Amino acid sequence: MEIVVENLVQAFGDAPNTILALDRVTHRFPAERVSCILGPSGCGKSTMIQIIGGIEPWTSGNVRIADGIGGANRPLGSQSVMVWQSLNLFPWRTVVDNVAFGLEMRGVARKERHERARAIIASVGLRGFEQHRPMQLSGGMRQRVALARALIMERPIMLMDEPFAALDAQTKIVMQEELIRIYERSKKTILFVTHAIDEAILLGDEIVVMTARPGRIKDVIPVDLPRPRTQEMVNTPEFGRLYDRALHLIREEVLRAMRDQERAAS
Amino acid sequence: MQLRAKKRSRSAALVYATLPYLIIVAVLVAWELLVRLNGIQPIFLPAPSSILRYLVAMLLDGSLIYNLSITFMRILGGFVVAAVSGILVGVAMGMSPLTARIVDPWIAALYPLPKISLIPLLIIWLGTGESYKIVISAVTAFFPVAISTFAAIRQVDPGLIKTAKDLGATPHQRQIKVVIPASLPGIFSGLHLGMGVTIIMVVAAEMIGGSSDSGMGYVLVHAGQVMETEKVFAALIALAVFGTVITNLQKWLDRLVAPWSDTKQ
Numbered sequence: 001m002e003i004v005v006e007n008l009v010q011a012f013g014d015a016p017n018t019i020l021a022l023d024r025v026t027h028r029f030p031a032e033r034v035s036c037i038l039g040p041s042g043c044g045k046s047t048m049i050q051i052i053g054g055i056e057p058w059t060s061g062n063v064r065i066a067d068g069i070g071g072a073n074r075p076l077g078s079q080s081v082m083v084w085q086s087l088n089l090f091p092w093r094t095v096v097d098n099v100a101f102g103l104e105m106r107g108v109a110r111k112e113r114h115e116r117a118r119a120i121i122a123s124v125g126l127r128g129f130e131q132h133r134p135m136q137l138s139g140g141m142r143q144r145v146a147l148a149r150a151l152i153m154e155r156p157i158m159l160m161d162e163p164f165a166a167l168d169a170q171t172k173i174v175m176q177e178e179l180i181r182i183y184e185r186s187k188k189t190i191l192f193v194t195h196a197i198d199e200a201i202l203l204g205d206e207i208v209v210m211t212a213r214p215g216r217i218k219d220v221i222p223v224d225l226p227r228p229r230t231q232e233m234v235n236t237p238e239f240g241r242l243y244d245r246a247l248h249l250i251r252e253e254v255l256r257a258m259r260d261q262e263r264a265a266s
Numbered sequence: 267m268q269l270r271a272k273k274r275s276r277s278a279a280l281v282y283a284t285l286p287y288l289i290i291v292a293v294l295v296a297w298e299l300l301v302r303l304n305g306i307q308p309i310f311l312p313a314p315s316s317i318l319r320y321l322v323a324m325l326l327d328g329s330l331i332y333n334l335s336i337t338f339m340r341i342l343g344g345f346v347v348a349a350v351s352g353i354l355v356g357v358a359m360g361m362s363p364l365t366a367r368i369v370d371p372w373i374a375a376l377y378p379l380p381k382i383s384l385i386p387l388l389i390i391w392l393g394t395g396e397s398y399k400i401v402i403s404a405v406t407a408f409f410p411v412a413i414s415t416f417a418a419i420r421q422v423d424p425g426l427i428k429t430a431k432d433l434g435a436t437p438h439q440r441q442i443k444v445v446i447p448a449s450l451p452g453i454f455s456g457l458h459l460g461m462g463v464t465i466i467m468v469v470a471a472e473m474i475g476g477s478s479d480s481g482m483g484y485v486l487v488h489a490g491q492v493m494e495t496e497k498v499f500a501a502l503i504a505l506a507v508f509g510t511v512i513t514n515l516q517k518w519l520d521r522l523v524a525p526w527s528d529t530k531q
Contacts, residue, residue, distance in 0.1 A: 055428050081432060088429040091526045092447045102433035105443070133526050153433065 001065055001079050001156045001189050003029040003052055008061035010047055020214035021047050024061070027208060027217055034183055034190040036204030038197065038246060040254045044215030045193045046085075049159045052191065053080050065157070080157035081150040085165055087142055089134040089149075095121060096130040099148045120148045124178065140171035144178070151182065160192045164199070173231055176202060180229050197246045201239055202229055209249045212257035219249055312496040320496040321503065329485075330504055337468060337481040338508070340396065344403030345464045349457055352408045356415025356456070360449070361441060366416070373409065381406040381467065385474055399481075403467035407460035414459065418452020419445055451527035454520045461516060465509055482508075 010022040021044040029035045037045045050056040051063055054077020064073045065080070081102075089098050096117045097104075103113035121130055124144040134142055143163065150158060160179075164172045176199065183190060183203075194200050200207045207221040223242060225233055233239050294314045300306070301313040308316060324330035359366040385402060392398040422445050430444045472483025482505055489497035520527070 050428075053432060055432055077432065082429070084425060084429065086425050088423070088425045090426060090444070090447070092450070092524065101430070101435075101443075105430070105433060105435045105439050135526060149433070 001067065001074070002031045003157065003189065003191070004062070004064050004066060005029070005048070005052070006062040008048070008051065008063060009059045010044065010051065010056075011059045022051075022058075023214035023216050025215065025217055027220070029189065029191060029208075030205070031189050032187045033205040034192060034203050035206050035208055036192045036194055036200035037208045037210060038194060038200045038250065039210030039215065039218075040212045040250065040257050041195065042213050042257070043210045043253070044213065045210055046161050048215065049082070049161055049191050049193055051076075053077055053082050053159045055082065079155055080159050081153045081155045083146055083150045083158065083160045083163045085162040087134075087146045087163075089142060089145055091134050094131050094133055095126065095137070095145050098134065098145055099152055101149060102153045117148070117152060120152045121145075124148045124151075138171075139167055140175065143167060143171075143175055147175075147178070147182075155188075157189045157191070160190065162193050162195070165194070165196075172199075177231065179203060184228055197243055197250065198234060200246065201225070201242045202231070202234065207242075207246055209246065210253075212253045212260065218253065221245055221249075309493050309495050312499060316496050317499040317503070320494075321500040324497070324500055324504075330500075333480055333482050333485050334504060334508060337472065337483070340399050340468045340472075340481065341403065341461075341464050341512075343396075343400040344468060345407060345461055347400065347404035348407030348411055348460050348464065351404070352411025352456065352460065353415050353453060355408075356412040356453070357419060357446075359412070359416045360419025361445070373413065377409045377413070381463075382470060385471065399468055399471040402471050403464045406467045407464045410459035410463065411453075411456045414456025415449070415453045418449035418456070421452065422448040450524045451520075454524065454527070458513070458516060461512060465512070469505065 005025055005027050008022055008025040009020070011018045011020050013019055025048060037048065039045050047056065051058045052065075054075070063076060065076060066073055090101065093101070096114055099121055100108075100113040100117040103116060104110075108116075118130060121127065124147055126141060126144050126148070129137065129141065134145065137145065146163070164175050167175060179190075180203065182188075190203075192200070192203055194203075201223055204223050206223060209218045209221065210216065211218045221242060225236075225238060225242075298313050298315060301308075301311055312320075321330070355369060359369050381402065384405065388398050388402055392401060426444050426448055427440055430440045435443060468481070469483040469486070472481035473487045474483075482501055485501045486498060489495075489501060
């Protein structure tokens with residue numbers, strides 16, 4: 001599924017006090033690839049994927065999801081599933097009922113949806129925790145529940161909003177490998193929002209660098225590191241070159257954002 | 267060195283566990299001695315031992331159980347009416363902005379009114395029978411339940427609702443499967459407040475309704491009028507124990523129905 005974004009504008013608040021969050025963003029996110037969206041905080045990257053996911057309305061522009069180039073358009077939200085930074089697990093539901101939530105909404109019978117949920121839970125390494133509640137799990141395990149709850153939907157697009165930002169460094173590495181594994185097995189179209197440059201290079205086929213507010217696309221860096229990806233690639237010269245390029249772009253934007261803030265404060 | 271530290275921490279733990287009870291015993295002993303040594307008249311301050319004698323006598327002749335259970339039935343009646351109507355109104359307000367707009371001025375006007383001031387009016391309308399006691403306690407408890415329910419529903423994490431939407435829940439499913447369970451802990455805290463005021467209002471109504479001849483409020487007023495101070499104290503102790511039991515029962519029910527909300531704090 002290709003995601004086409006044309007002249008997307010998102011403005012909050014009523015004139016004349018509107019805040020422009022996204023300013024004429026245009027990009028084609030390629031089908032069955034991982035696009036990492038990198039940008040300073042407040043650049044509208046979360047807003048953008050929520051619009052693509054059909055969760056938020058937008059001000060103007062064109063967003064569509066097509067069955068391959070030139071294919072029929074599909075309604076927003078029907079082909080994608082979000083993984084949230086705040087996880088948004090349902091605290092009153094057990095792990096298995098959290099994971100089975102989407103199937104339950106679709107009217108799948110209890111026995112079948114639990115069976116399918118158990119299979120997915122096992123595949124993300126949480127066998128034995130089906131009856132636990134989110135509060136009883138560690139951060140990394142909760143992250144796996146959130147991932148399982150998205151995977152069970154079997155939607156071709158995964159929208160991930162800084163899903164690993166709250167994890168400790170070791171857990172983060174494990175979860176990144178998990179995601180690489182999931183991608184290389186399922187070939188989903190993944191949009192992955194992050195502000196970590198190394199994460200963007202490790203996971204992405206391309207890095208979409210955004211500007212500080214209002215969010216525009218500053219540059220697109222293709223990442224042609226071979227797959228399967230491994231953490232060891234962090235030490236290759238190719239990785240270093242990509243890192244320097246992305247860092248340079250991001251530093252410009254962060255500095256610009258700081259200058260803007262200082263100007264607004266004075 | 268380490269051993270001694272451990273020993274000290276163990277004795278500290280012992281003090282921590284027993285000191286509150288020791289102090290209670292000490293206060294009771296001091297009270298007993300104060301009354302006996304100074305020859306204080308039981309009309310003003312009876313000794314704990316004579317209060318206990320009264321308490322046992324009231325237990326044995328069945329009057330305590332009888333009056334407590336009558337008070338309990340009235341509390342239950344008022345509480346159930348308040349809980350059902352309060353939750354219904356709170357949910358309706360939380361889910362429909364129009365309902366909230368219509369109901370809000372009524373709540374804003376009636377909530378600050380001391381409900382006890384409604385007693386004369388209610389006695390005119392309903393007499394001093396059971397319905398008056400249940401209505402006055404239900405009206406009082408209705409407000410905290412409705413307001414807490416409304417607040418709980420409005421404060422549901424919008425991220426959870428968005429997530430449910432993303433996972434294909436219809437607006438109706440989002441209300442039933444997300445908004446209601448997410449607001450249960452808040453609704454429960456409203457029910458706790460409601461139970462507290464129900465107990466107060468039932469006992470107060472029993473004290474004020476002139477023709478009332480049963481319930482703990484009646485026991486209190488009657489014993490007070492004939493200066494049976496021991497009985498007043500005994501009734502107060504029974505009410506305190508009764509209140510504690512009800513509150514703990516409620517907490518236990520909370521954990522049973524919403525076990526997740528407990529671990530959050």
